[in-house]
Amino acid sequence: MKRIWAWGALTFGLLYFFLPLIGMTNFSLKMRRGEYSFDAYARVLADPKFQETFGFSVMMALFTILFGIFLIVPTAYWVRLKMPGLRPYIEFVTLLPLVIPAIVIVFGYIRLYNTSSWLPLTGTTTGTNLLLMFGYATLALPYMYRAVDTGLRTIDVTTLTEAAQSLGAGWITILSRIILPNVLVAVLSGAFLTFAIVIGEFTMAALLNRPAFGPYMQLLGANRAYEPAALAVIAFGITWACMGLIQLVTRFSKHTRAQR
Amino acid sequence: MQSDKTSVPAATVTMPVRTRRTLPLNWLGVLPFAIFVTLFLIMPTMKIVVGAFQTPDGSLTLDNIRGLFTPSIMAAYWISIKISLASAILGCIIGFGVSAAVVLGGLPQWIRGPLLTFSGVASNFAGVPLAFAFLATLGPVGILTVFLKTQLGLDLRLLGFNLLSFWGLTLTYLFFQIPLMVLIITPALDGLKREWREAAEILGASGPQYWRMVAFPILFPSLLGTLALLFANAFGAVATAIALTGSSLNIVPILLFAQIRGDVLGDPHLGYALAFGMIVITGIANTLYIWLRARSERWLK
Numbered sequence: 029m030k031r032i033w034a035w036g037a038l039t040f041g042l043l044y045f046f047l048p049l050i051g052m053t054n055f056s057l058k059m060r061r062g063e064y065s066f067d068a069y070a071r072v073l074a075d076p077k078f079q080e081t082f083g084f085s086v087m088m089a090l091f092t093i094l095f096g097i098f099l100i101v102p103t104a105y106w107v108r109l110k111m112p113g114l115r116p117y118i119e120f121v122t123l124l125p126l127v128i129p130a131i132v133i134v135f136g137y138i139r140l141y142n143t144s145s146w147l148p149l150t151g152t153t154t155g156t157n158l159l160l161m162f163g164y165a166t167l168a169l170p171y172m173y174r175a176v177d178t179g180l181r182t183i184d185v186t187t188l189t190e191a192a193q194s195l196g197a198g199w200i201t202i203l204s205r206i207i208l209p210n211v212l213v214a215v216l217s218g219a220f221l222t223f224a225i226v227i228g229e230f231t232m233a234a235l236l237n238r239p240a241f242g243p244y245m246q247l248l249g250a251n252r253a254y255e256p257a258a259l260a261v262i263a264f265g266i267t268w269a270c271m272g273l274i275q276l277v278t279r280f281s282k283h284t285r286a287q288r
Numbered sequence: 289m290q291s292d293k294t295s296v297p298a299a300t301v302t303m304p305v306r307t308r309r310t311l312p313l314n315w316l317g318v319l320p321f322a323i324f325v326t327l328f329l330i331m332p333t334m335k336i337v338v339g340a341f342q343t344p345d346g347s348l349t350l351d352n353i354r355g356l357f358t359p360s361i362m363a364a365y366w367i368s369i370k371i372s373l374a375s376a377i378l379g380c381i382i383g384f385g386v387s388a389a390v391v392l393g394g395l396p397q398w399i400r401g402p403l404l405t406f407s408g409v410a411s412n413f414a415g416v417p418l419a420f421a422f423l424a425t426l427g428p429v430g431i432l433t434v435f436l437k438t439q440l441g442l443d444l445r446l447l448g449f450n451l452l453s454f455w456g457l458t459l460t461y462l463f464f465q466i467p468l469m470v471l472i473i474t475p476a477l478d479g480l481k482r483e484w485r486e487a488a489e490i491l492g493a494s495g496p497q498y499w500r501m502v503a504f505p506i507l508f509p510s511l512l513g514t515l516a517l518l519f520a521n522a523f524g525a526v527a528t529a530i531a532l533t534g535s536s537l538n539i540v541p542i543l544l545f546a547q548i549r550g551d552v553l554g555d556p557h558l559g560y561a562l563a564f565g566m567i568v569i570t571g572i573a574n575t576l577y578i579w580l581r582a583r584s585e586r587w588l589k
Contacts, residue, residue: 030393030394031393031394031395033389033393034388034389034390034392034393034394034395035389035393035395036389037385037386037388037389037393038386038389038390038393038395038399038403040382040385040386041382041385041386041389041466041470044382044462044463044466045406045410045463045466045467047425047431047432048418048421048422048424048425048463049421050425050431051421051422051424051425051426051430051431051432052420052421052424052425054424054431055424055430055431056424099320099321099324100321102317102320103317103318103320103321106314106317106318107317107318110314110317111314111317111318114318118318118321121325121329123574124329124333125329126520126574127520127567127570127571127574128329128333128567128570128571129523129524129526129541129566129567129570130524130526131524131526131541131544131545131548131563131566132333132336132544132563132566132567133328133329133332133333134332134548135332135336135544135548135559135563136331136332136333136334136335136336137328137332138548139332139335139336139339140331140332140335162324162327162328163328165324165328166328166329169329221412224412225412228415228416228417228527229415229527230415230416230526230527230530230531231526231527231545234545235545235548235549242415242416242527245416245417245420245531246416246527246530246531249416249419249420249423249531250534256420256423257420257421257423257424259417259420260417260418260420260421260424263413263416263417264409264413264417264421267409267412267413268409270412271405271408271409271412272405274408275405
């Protein structure tokens with residue numbers, strides 16, 4: 029009896045998730061009348077706007093990840109090593125982007141960094157791109173910080189640092205050759221999650237008027253029938269790949285640790 | 289002062305002078321982070337919060353907040369709250385059902401891993417593509433709509449269902465709400481100890497009694513906390529709503545989006561107040577979540 033209920037609940041859940049996925053896949057294949065074809069995909073992939081916006085978003089994601097690593101790994105390391113009393117406060121701050129909606133943050137950016145302000149970032153294209161990257165880094169902050177901090181918890185930061193120092197290593201060597209390789213798995217999971225978030229982000233890019241993938245998808249959705257479904261399949265594939273990679277690096281790290 | 293504590297074992301005995309000298313420099317290590325957070329998180333938010341209480345020439349006022357209490361803006365908040373609440377409650381119930389089925393329902397163990405991975409993917413699959421997926425499924429020519437009409441003779445539109453409505457948006461939000469619930473509640477269900485159930489049975493409790501008097505009170509803070517989190521999650525969602533409905537549904541994020549784009553309210557400071565209202569609502573929901581989570585950890589550690 030209990031098992032029947034359990035199967036029922038699971039089936040309902042699975043149906044809820046697979047129906048939209050089947051729906052979008054099916055729809056994306058129906059561009060040619062009466063038969064299944066990959067026309068919608070071909071049309072999307074050949075669209076120069078697609079290549080342009082997708083390339084832009086990939087670049088933004090990579091820069092955001094690099095910036096996030098440079099900002100968060102040293103900070104999380106330093107807090108663990110020298111100022112553990114600060115941890116609860118930092119953790120609280122890193123959770124704020126989950127509390128304050130992205131649309132509010134970007135609204136603040138527009139008002140704070142417009143052309144007539146003390147730091148006119150929105151005045152130039154590079155400045156706006158920079159601002160967008162900072163925005164993405166803010167959105168990714170909760171995930172990135174948590175991932176790195178969890179990674180640091182599994183290693184003995186103090187001992188490693190002291191050992192490196194007694195061998196004559198400076199801070200940069202310690203960070204890049206001791207700490208980073210040790211938390212690489214955690215950093216990579218944070219990075220893939222950041223990638224998944226940035227690649228489809230809509231609100232910030234749209235309001236800062238940057239040609240990113242999210243606004244492109246929305247525009248296409250408002251004007252076309254079959255292409256959006258193909259885009260949704262592609263976007264789902266990217267999310268799936270990012271999550272799969274996180275699982276993969278985590279599993280990989282477990283194996284290397286078990287062998288030791 | 290903190291650095292004294294951490295570096296004491298090695299340094300106190302031999303060279304206390306050196307620890308004292310490096311003390312003030314410790315702050316430099318978190319300086320880049322502090323600057324980043326101040327510039328791109330705290331200051332923009334403060335700008336909005338302060339702006340909500342200012343007139344265009346900079347003096348303090350409550351008029352902007354009062355301006356929120358007009359019928360059209362109140363209606364926008366109300367429908368936003370209704371959608372967020374409905375999708376959070378349904379997400380909690382369904383997510384709990386799925387999670388309980390896997391953890392306690394005696395299903396094969398191998399289902400668990402894939403389910404959690406899939407939940408991770410689905411809870412991150414929000415935004416514009418999600419709207420497309422639902423349009424292709426429940427839209428006017430969606431696969432489910434067509435199937436129901438041709439095979440079962442059920443015309444969803446005649447039944448009054450429209451994807452661009454309260455229920456349509458709620459159903460769409462559920463796609464990321466349910467997996468989020470599964471991700472959060474599964475560890476909590478794992479924390480229910482076998483011994484508690486056995487102890488209850490020895491004392492003569494029936495299944496429902498065990499659930500009502502032991503398991504549910506223990507899970508209650510996490511359930512309520514997750515409800516608050518899901519609420520905030522739905523309340524801040526912009527992209528899905530815009531891609532799904534354009535601007536036909538008057539919810540707060542869409543209204544704010546239009547306001548930032550083109551000042552539709554005709555008063556920039558009313559826009560600040562609108563955004564401030566969003567922060568207050570998601571802030572309350574998240575505070576509830578954090579507080580209740582701390583409570584639930586007492587038992588479920």
